[in-house]
Amino acid sequence: MDNNRQTQQPPPATLPANARLPINHCNLPAVILGSLTYQQHPVPLELDGIRHFHADLFRTLAPIAQHTARAQAFQDYVSAHFLLDHLDEAGLGKGKTKKKRINANYLRMARGWSFDSDGREGAILKRWVESRFGLLARHHAGPLQGRNSEAYQHYVAEGTRGLYATNALEAQLDLLYTYCQYELLQAHPEETHLSLYRGINRIDEHEILETLGGGRYRVLFNNLNSFTSSRERADEFGDYILIAEVPLPKIFFFNRLLPGMLKGEDEFVVVGGVYEVSISTL
Structure with a gap:
């Protein structure tokens, strides 16, 4: 045995245990993707099954050279796939669901975030990040001090109510993230x-x-x-x-x-x- 050889130990986790979940829906666990090492040496993140499930979309986008045309193709695909222009066919007819829930979609979430990241849309998006990447929210209309705190429970309730009875809203957000990554690769092919x-x-x-x-x-x-x-x-x-x-x-x-x-x-x-x-x- 070579006495000069030092056993290589993995770097210590820099993401505190109380800031992450043990499971997520991504190709890397939260302890890695939320770490300082990941910031310094990133690799692609993929949500479970999204690229495969929506392969037709990315085949459609591949030959389109212009960003604006790809954006229109993406929006057309999402509207058709999730029946955003025919919500009654998606089972969201009037009288069954509140208007806010009927109209909740990926664009409204993004615009709601821009208006107030501590509002209901912000809670929904932060809950989505918790589920997909396993990173716990630290702040929502104030510090979230522990998962049993009143502030955290209010945040969870707001996000859960916002998702309830919507039109596969989390799946829409999955596709939005995946499309964003596709576009970033087109715009910055040599950058990390x-x-x-x-x-x-x-x-x-x-x-x-x-x-x-x-x-x-x-x-x-x-x-x-x-x-x-x-x-x-x-x-x-x-x-x-x-x-x-x-x-x-x-x-x-x-x-x-x-x-x-x-x-x-x-x-x-x-x-x-x-x-x-x-x-x-x-």
């Missing part, structure tokens, strides 16, 4: 990360895991967060700018993905976990 920004007033608005010095920190983000690709836009929302190198697989959707999707200019909605970030005053 995007530099994204948030305007903040204090770094302690976030959960700091480690202070590295030189304006760098390791933080635990909420399981879903808004960023912008515009540094100037971020500067309008705080005295400091938080800069994160975000892995492309952690981008759920962004405002230019579909026409009129979000009201926020250059907004990106990003799955959380542990990130190393820097703070700038410029």
